[in-house]
Amino acid sequence: VDKLRYNIIDKKLKIIITPKEGKLDPSQLTFDEGKPPFDLILMLDAANIEQLGEMYDQNTELFFNLPTINIDHHASNEYFGKINLVDLTATSTCEILVALFESFGEKTIDETIATCLLTGIITDTGSFQNSNTTPKSLSIAAQLIGLGAHQQEIIQHVFKTKPLSMLKLWGKALTDIQRDAKHSLVWTTLNHKDFEEANATKEDTTGLINDLLSSAPDTNIVLLLSEKEPRMIHGSIRTREGIDAAKIAGLFGGGGHTGAAGFVLQDKDIKEAEKFVLKQIRTYQEREIKGGKVE
Amino acid sequence: VDKLRYNIIDKKLKIIITPKEGKLDPSQLTFDEGKPPFDLILMLDAANIEQLGEMYDQNTELFFNLPTINIDHHASNEYFGKINLVDLTATSTCEILVALFESFGEKTIDETIATCLLTGIITDTGSFQNSNTTPKSLSIAAQLIGLGAHQQEIIQHVFKTKPLSMLKLWGKALTDIQRDAKHSLVWTTLNHKDFEEANATKEDTTGLINDLLSSAPDTNIVLLLSEKEPRMIHGSIRTREGIDAAKIAGLFGGGGHTGAAGFVLQDKDIKEAEKFVLKQIRTYQEREIKGGKVE
Numbered sequence: 001v002d003k004l005r006y007n008i009i010d011k012k013l014k015i016i017i018t019p020k021e022g023k024l025d026p027s028q029l030t031f032d033e034g035k036p037p038f039d040l041i042l043m044l045d046a047a048n049i050e051q052l053g054e055m056y057d058q059n060t061e062l063f064f065n066l067p068t069i070n071i072d073h074h075a076s077n078e079y080f081g082k083i084n085l086v087d088l089t090a091t092s093t094c095e096i097l098v099a100l101f102e103s104f105g106e107k108t109i110d111e112t113i114a115t116c117l118l119t120g121i122i123t124d125t126g127s128f129q130n131s132n133t134t135p136k137s138l139s140i141a142a143q144l145i146g147l148g149a150h151q152q153e154i155i156q157h158v159f160k161t162k163p164l165s166m167l168k169l170w171g172k173a174l175t176d177i178q179r180d181a182k183h184s185l186v187w188t189t190l191n192h193k194d195f196e197e198a199n200a201t202k203e204d205t206t207g208l209i210n211d212l213l214s215s216a217p218d219t220n221i222v223l224l225l226s227e228k229e230p231r232m233i234h235g236s237i238r239t240r241e242g243i244d245a246a247k248i249a250g251l252f253g254g255g256g257h258t259g260a261a262g263f264v265l266q267d268k269d270i271k272e273a274e275k276f277v278l279k280q281i282r283t284y285q286e287r288e289i290k291g292g293k294v295e
Numbered sequence: 296v297d298k299l300r301y302n303i304i305d306k307k308l309k310i311i312i313t314p315k316e317g318k319l320d321p322s323q324l325t326f327d328e329g330k331p332p333f334d335l336i337l338m339l340d341a342a343n344i345e346q347l348g349e350m351y352d353q354n355t356e357l358f359f360n361l362p363t364i365n366i367d368h369h370a371s372n373e374y375f376g377k378i379n380l381v382d383l384t385a386t387s388t389c390e391i392l393v394a395l396f397e398s399f400g401e402k403t404i405d406e407t408i409a410t411c412l413l414t415g416i417i418t419d420t421g422s423f424q425n426s427n428t429t430p431k432s433l434s435i436a437a438q439l440i441g442l443g444a445h446q447q448e449i450i451q452h453v454f455k456t457k458p459l460s461m462l463k464l465w466g467k468a469l470t471d472i473q474r475d476a477k478h479s480l481v482w483t484t485l486n487h488k489d490f491e492e493a494n495a496t497k498e499d500t501t502g503l504i505n506d507l508l509s510s511a512p513d514t515n516i517v518l519l520l521s522e523k524e525p526r527m528i529h530g531s532i533r534t535r536e537g538i539d540a541a542k543i544a545g546l547f548g549g550g551g552h553t554g555a556a557g558f559v560l561q562d563k564d565i566k567e568a569e570k571f572v573l574k575q576i577r578t579y580q581e582r583e584i585k586g587g588k589v590e
Contacts, residue, residue, distance in 0.1 A: 135437035142433035174466025
């Protein structure tokens with residue numbers, strides 16, 4: 001090769017090779033992939049590598065070839081990194097990061113970083129209302145506000161902004177709330193028309209069961225059935241007093257945690273779903289009560 | 296007097312006086328009031344003495360005769376005590392009490408006291424969401440949880456218990472929410488029938504405007520009109536962006552603070568009240584916009 005030039009025209013890279021003699025034979029060209037332009041993979045708040053979802057599926061090789069650091073606070077963490085910084089007593093991964101960033105030097109945490117870290121702590125503790133709230137999480141929050149975190153901005157965006165469509169949809173759900181004291185059950189339903197009338201999206205039910213329905217007193221099971229698409233029913237369950245929400249969701253092919261679980265029912269309208277689900281839950285509760293688990 | 300005996304029969308005190316000679320003449324009896332059985336008056340969280348209300352009106356003399364201690368954190372405090380412990384930087388009076396109790400000795404704050412003090416901090420900061428939240432309030436909360444405060448119990452009682460009647464009433468209010476973008480106004484109404492149908496009390500609107508209506512985005516004035524008794528309309532106003540809620544409430548003979556105010560309209564049904572109030576607020580907003588105060 002005598003000379004190599006290149007230019008870029010219309011976003012196309014044109015490589016001009018002038019051979020010393022003869023002609024360039026396209027069949028002699030080979031392509032090697034260069035090293036990936038990354039040095040390290042840093043994973044935050046993931047209990048296992050599969051939780052990365054598409055990012056992992058589409059780049060599996062990267063995860064084999066690069067060193068990985070795994071920073072997390074979940075009890076279910078699988079220590080899948082080359083380096084694992086897992087603190088099960090932390091309320092959030094952001095709480096762990098505060099100490100890490102401090103070790104980088106005194107001025108590492110500026111206003112913007114403090115705001116981001118505080119956001120993680122506030123969302124993971126439900127604004128210091130969840131049972132995971134520790135003295136440490138409160139002290140670190142104090143420290144971050146001291147470092148200039150924009151606390152009011154976080155609160156405004158995370159908790160105090162609800163589109164009108166969401167408020168209207170919540171209104172519909174609350175108006176129709178029902179109770180079955182015998183089975184310690186409170187429930188409500190949203191049909192597809194409710195979503196249309198409120199001009200609401202599927203996501204507008206987010207928070208409804210946690211923020212409001214779960215505050216109904218003297219009840220151990222709270223249920224929200226919502227027909228997000230026609231004849232496609234999403235069920236959300238919250239439980240108290242040692243009742244396993246995941247077990248109840250399991251009756252309908254769903255799953256989750258002890259206190260919070262969910263399921264999807266295909267090909268039923270909201271009335272059919274309500275009748276079916278209530279019947280099963282009542283039977284479940286009666287069996288549990290007879291079994292002496294619940295008084 | 297030779298002898299004095301007394302006994303108590305049927306909750307009646309019988310005093311038996313045996314005079315040395317002669318007879319006791321009832322007209323010679325006089326009655327003196329003894330000293331009040333109190334040594335001190337301790338006032339907490341009151342900006343001025345009138346805020347004590349009935350307690351002050353019915354015992355005015357006590358307040359003149361006894362030494363008084365005034366512990367508070369409000370900027371409007373009038374330093375009316377003999378001793379004034381007023382800290383305007385504290386988020387709550389309970390925050391001030393923590394330091395005071397600590398000065399009494401190391402073990403003064405037990406689990407119960409810690410729970411009470413934390414309740415005051417959590418309610419006055421709106422669970423660390425209000426703009427008055429300081430690093431200090433978070434640190435002290437951390438300390439109180441460390442001392443055994445039952446944080447989850449507080450959260451459960453203060454924020455996570457809402458009677459079904461309240462949830463249904465809130466549902467009705469949210470379903471009917473309306474917006475006037477031109478005047479940056481969001482409002483809703485509850486008529487007396489709504490209260491009856493939800494089986495709700497007058498108090499069940501508490502929190503509705505703060506917790507939910509105020510989260511409507513892109514609006515500077517939020518209004519709730521509720522007909523708590525027939526033809527008796529309560530108005531609640533919340534404002535943002537430098538609009539004075541007290542001024543707007545003043546249009547209807549009410550008052551309050553810059554961001555939150557209220558008023559009562561007599562002898563109007565909800566439809567009449569809605570029409571009347573909206574008209575006045577729109578005129579007010581247009582004047583403000585013309586006056587260049589709002590863009």
